Structure formats: C-alpha cells, structure tokens
Amino acid sequence: MDEDTPDHPPSAQKSIEDHVTKYVHVLDEFEYLTGFTEQNESTLHGLEAFFTSYERLRGTTVLATEKKAIRRETITALKQAAAILEDGGMDELRSHSLGSAPGDFFHRLCNDGVRSHLAGEATVHMFTIPFKRPRYARLYSSLLIAIVGACEVFLGSLMKEFLGARPQILKNTEVRLLFSDLASFDDLDSFKSHQIDRQVEAVIRQGGIDEWMKWFEDKLRIQKASVTRDFEAIREMFQRRHIHVHNDGRVSDLYLQKLPDLGKTAPRKGSYLAVDAEYLLSSINHLRVMGIVLSTLVSQKLSRGDATPQLDDSVATMVYDLLSAGRHELVDDLVKLLLPHFQSEAPRLRTQINGWIARSRLGDSEVEKEATAWDTSALSPVFKLAQLVLTGQLDDAQKEAITQIERGSLDQEEYDEWPLFLPLRQRFQKADQLGVTESVTERIEELVDKTEPEAMDMHKPNTPPDL
Structure with a gap:
C-alpha cells in the first residue's frame, strides 16, 4: 500500500496535536526560566x-x-x-x-x-x-542541554505516532527474538508497539539532528528546508549542547567536523563557547518553529481529506494567538513556512494577512506593496477591509468597517481583538480624545445594538468568514 494512503487510527492527529502542545509548553517554560535568569x-x-x-x-x-x-x-x-x-x-x-x-x-x-x-x-x-565563568553560565548551559533534550523527546514521539499509524512501513524490518520473548506479548498489537519503540529508540540513540531529519525525509518526504528557515543554526545548537555535555563547553574536533559551513567564522579548537540568554532565546524560537511546522506536516501526511479544513483552522488559530501575543518574528517564520501547505482558502487568507501584520510590525516596507497588488475583487468584504488597513488607507477603512458592521459581515469583538484593526482603534480613539470625530469603536457599538442577534452570530470570533 502506498504510504500516502490515509489508513491511520482516528486518534493519530489528536495525539500529534497533544505532543506539539506539550512540546511548545515546555519551551515556553524554558523561555520563562531564561528570561528570569537574565533579569x-x-x-x-x-x-x-x-x-x-x-x-x-x-x-x-x-x-x-x-x-x-x-x-x-x-x-x-x-x-x-x-x-x-x-x-x-x-x-x-x-x-x-x-x-x-x-x-x-x-x-x-x-x-x-x-x-x-x-x-x-x-x-x-x-x-x-x-x-x-559567572555562576549563571552553568544554569544557561543546563538549560541548553534540557531544551535540546526536549526536542529529542518530541521528535521521537512524532516518529512513534507516524509508525503507529503506518505500521506497514516496518514490514521488511528484520526482527530477532528468542522464542521465550514471544511469551511477553499479549497480542500482535503489543508486539507491533514494542517493535516501533525499538525502531525509534535506535534512530534517536544512534544519530543526531541530521540523521533524525533524514528519517523524516525518507519516511514522509519532508525536507529540512520545509520546517525551518535556518537549519544550520539548529545543527550548531545541537553540537554546542554536545560540547557542553562532553567537553566542558570547549570546541572539539567533532564540533568543527559537524559544522563545515562555518568556514572562516569557525571558533578555534579548545576555545570556550558560552551560552547566554540571547543565544538560548534564539534557540528556543528555532526549535519552536521547527516543532510546530514539522508536526503540522506530519499531521497532513496522515490526515484524511475531511480532516484538512480542521487542521488548517487549527494552524490559523495558533498563528493568530501568537500574533495577538506580539510574537511577530515567530509569526513571520511560521507563515512563510506553513502558508504553501494550506488547502482551505479562508484560513489561508487569514494567515496570510496575519503574516503581513507581523512583517509590518517588524518594519518590512514590502508589506504595503504586496497588499496593494493583492486581488481582493472576488473575496469576502472583510479581506477588502484588510487590504485598506494594510495599505494605510485608514479613513476609507474606518468607513468600510462601519459599513460591514451594518451588514453583519464584521462583529464588534473581531474589530476589538484582531491586531489587524489596531491602527484603526488607535487612530480614531485618539481623534475622539482630541474632540475631532466620533470614536469608531463607539460608532460600531451603536451599530451592534441595532443589528439583529441572528446576523451577529454569523461569524464567531477567530472564525474565518465565508468566501
């Protein structure tokens, strides 16, 4: 059977979602510890x-x-x-x-x-x-070791989920057991689970990040370049972890052999490579992006056709939450890596908008040009409104926002919470404070009160509108 034929248990996608949620939560905790130590x-x-x-x-x-x-x-x-x-x-x-x-x-x-x-x-x-070395250097070194260890556990979990959903991949695997070993298995499923654990443990134990990513490339056709924009930084992170575990943080021959692309920037053998807060926070971001993207692509490989819209909505919501938290660099990386893989139009467009917002907050001057060239003629009105905001046409955007409230295609909560509308909220609230004009928020609240409840239920918060 072809490996792209969906035949996985219904729980596989949910299990992967649980793994990546736990992984991201662990990285969040390490991020907090790093920030606390830095302070x-x-x-x-x-x-x-x-x-x-x-x-x-x-x-x-x-x-x-x-x-x-x-x-x-x-x-x-x-x-x-x-x-x-x-x-x-x-x-x-x-x-x-x-x-x-x-x-x-x-x-x-x-x-x-x-x-x-x-x-x-x-x-x-x-x-x-x-x-x-300052006392906190030991703590930073320990955090790096723990962070890399968390990534190792997470990658092993993804491997197990994939093999559990596609056990036929192991059909040509040679298994050596004593006859007495068979008595420890209650049934064929427990034997399969045992073999999957052994296979994954062998991959994790005998290799490093390059070998692990090669496994995903061979089994799922997922390339390194599709899950991170800087794999060299991740490779260096793993090698720095190794020298902090095995060589007191000093550059070894193996470190230099594993990182030939460093070229003239390579550190001298025997020199000490410190781990500071800036390095740790950057490493956490790299691993967070890689984990989210990789788990999404693995889920897509295992998903049935009818599960794709749900997966796209989940990714779009995650990007929205990160944007709302002000994690603009993370959003930029995730959108650039994940946008090509969306199969549902509405969440893809919303995610594209949120990517533009993140880039604009980071000072990318190309956003306005791209948004201007965006053809919204056949799209829902909310996307036309987004184009007005992204291109700086705030007066027209204010009028359009009020019009959409009147028609029920935009609701108050979405206007108040979506970072897209932050420039409108700031500009027209300030104008109201100066006595120049009525606050757009107040105007929208008036329209909300006049709008039928049924119309306002058409678009729940964070739910993409119909195209």
Whole structure:
C-alpha cells in the first residue's frame, strides 16, 4: 500500500496535536526560566551577592562604611583591569591579577577601615570571580542541554505516532527474538508497539539532528528546508549542547567536523563557547518553529481529506494567538513556512494577512506593496477591509468597517481583538480624545445594538468568514 494512503487510527492527529502542545509548553517554560535568569544575572555574581553571602556565612553584618569602601576600591580596580585588557590583552590581565594587584587591593581596603577578614574575602572575590565563568553560565548551559533534550523527546514521539499509524512501513524490518520473548506479548498489537519503540529508540540513540531529519525525509518526504528557515543554526545548537555535555563547553574536533559551513567564522579548537540568554532565546524560537511546522506536516501526511479544513483552522488559530501575543518574528517564520501547505482558502487568507501584520510590525516596507497588488475583487468584504488597513488607507477603512458592521459581515469583538484593526482603534480613539470625530469603536457599538442577534452570530470570533 502506498504510504500516502490515509489508513491511520482516528486518534493519530489528536495525539500529534497533544505532543506539539506539550512540546511548545515546555519551551515556553524554558523561555520563562531564561528570561528570569537574565533579569537576575547581576545579583548572581555581583557585590551585593557577595555581601549577602558573607553575612550569612559569617553571622555578622557588613557595615555601611565597609560596603562603601569595597565598592569604591572595586570600581578603581575594574578601571585598571579594563585599561590593562585594552593595552595588553587577556594574558596581561591574568598576570596582573596574579602579581602585586591583589595585595595592593587588600591593603587599600584595610587602610579604608575594612576588617581584615572581610578585606581578605573581598580580595578573593575581586581577583577570582572576574576570571571565572559567572555562576549563571552553568544554569544557561543546563538549560541548553534540557531544551535540546526536549526536542529529542518530541521528535521521537512524532516518529512513534507516524509508525503507529503506518505500521506497514516496518514490514521488511528484520526482527530477532528468542522464542521465550514471544511469551511477553499479549497480542500482535503489543508486539507491533514494542517493535516501533525499538525502531525509534535506535534512530534517536544512534544519530543526531541530521540523521533524525533524514528519517523524516525518507519516511514522509519532508525536507529540512520545509520546517525551518535556518537549519544550520539548529545543527550548531545541537553540537554546542554536545560540547557542553562532553567537553566542558570547549570546541572539539567533532564540533568543527559537524559544522563545515562555518568556514572562516569557525571558533578555534579548545576555545570556550558560552551560552547566554540571547543565544538560548534564539534557540528556543528555532526549535519552536521547527516543532510546530514539522508536526503540522506530519499531521497532513496522515490526515484524511475531511480532516484538512480542521487542521488548517487549527494552524490559523495558533498563528493568530501568537500574533495577538506580539510574537511577530515567530509569526513571520511560521507563515512563510506553513502558508504553501494550506488547502482551505479562508484560513489561508487569514494567515496570510496575519503574516503581513507581523512583517509590518517588524518594519518590512514590502508589506504595503504586496497588499496593494493583492486581488481582493472576488473575496469576502472583510479581506477588502484588510487590504485598506494594510495599505494605510485608514479613513476609507474606518468607513468600510462601519459599513460591514451594518451588514453583519464584521462583529464588534473581531474589530476589538484582531491586531489587524489596531491602527484603526488607535487612530480614531485618539481623534475622539482630541474632540475631532466620533470614536469608531463607539460608532460600531451603536451599530451592534441595532443589528439583529441572528446576523451577529454569523461569524464567531477567530472564525474565518465565508468566501
């Protein structure tokens, strides 16, 4: 049987949706942890942390005069270190920190009235911490490892769902079992499930991201370029994870071999590759986009024809939610990757509009040109209204919005919530505040009150209108 013939269990699409929802939720949690850590970096390794730690361990209070003296001498020492670094480089700075500088720093603190034991520990803090990796670096490294691990689990789940829906793909797979092993299986289905788990575990265990994506290409004809706009960044992310697990974060021969496209930008062997908040947040975005697009394409491969509109609506709603949350870069990536795969007209057009909105928020000047060239003559009125907004014709858009409210093709909630209409809401509410004209929102509310309830139920929020 051809592998594109839909014969999967009805639950396959729902299971994939559950997997990607859980995966995105996990990435959201990692994103929150990264942001939280970034906001608190200074307190993890600064002087205030030193003072707090000293007081807790010593059971004594650091006096205000002592804090002032330590801060003053620390600033002086850091200025000296910056000048040495600029003139002589890191090696010269290390020599400075191992020479007379620590002793001079200690004596200056003592002369400033700092107790000797506090001055000694402040000196150790000053001349060791700056030359060590900051404490939060270990947390960032751990988050990278966990994020890549979450992606690995997610890809394995997609593989299992696909093989569970298409077990005939395993029909030529060689299986070696002892006769006694067969007794552990209650029926053929449990045996199939066992073999699927073994197949996926072998793929995950023996390969890396390139081999895993090759599996999707061979089994489902899904290319790497169709699920991410920057696979090289994802490949580098996985290799950076490997050196943080196996080589203390330092560049290895294997890292360089796996990333030949780095060329002249490749880091030196043995150098340390840090993981910071910016790198982590970018990595999370790459993995989120890849996961959403890949799960959507796998679902399409397994979907029956009558399930396609539901899948398109689900994707359109997800893009809408991300746009409403201000995730413009994510929306831009998702729309560019997913738009060619829509098979239902209305959600495709809505998603295209939301992609234009995201790009316009990112400052893309081409949006207005593309929207101007868009032929809306045969489309629903709401798309013509969208064209007016996207091309900056706000006065005409305001009039058209009121007209559509009168006719029941646009409802109040959609006007109030869709980011498309944000320029209208901002402009005409401001005009009303200046006493120039009636707020379009107030005008629409009046029309809503006059409109028959049956007409207002024609288009639920976030539901594409009929074409």
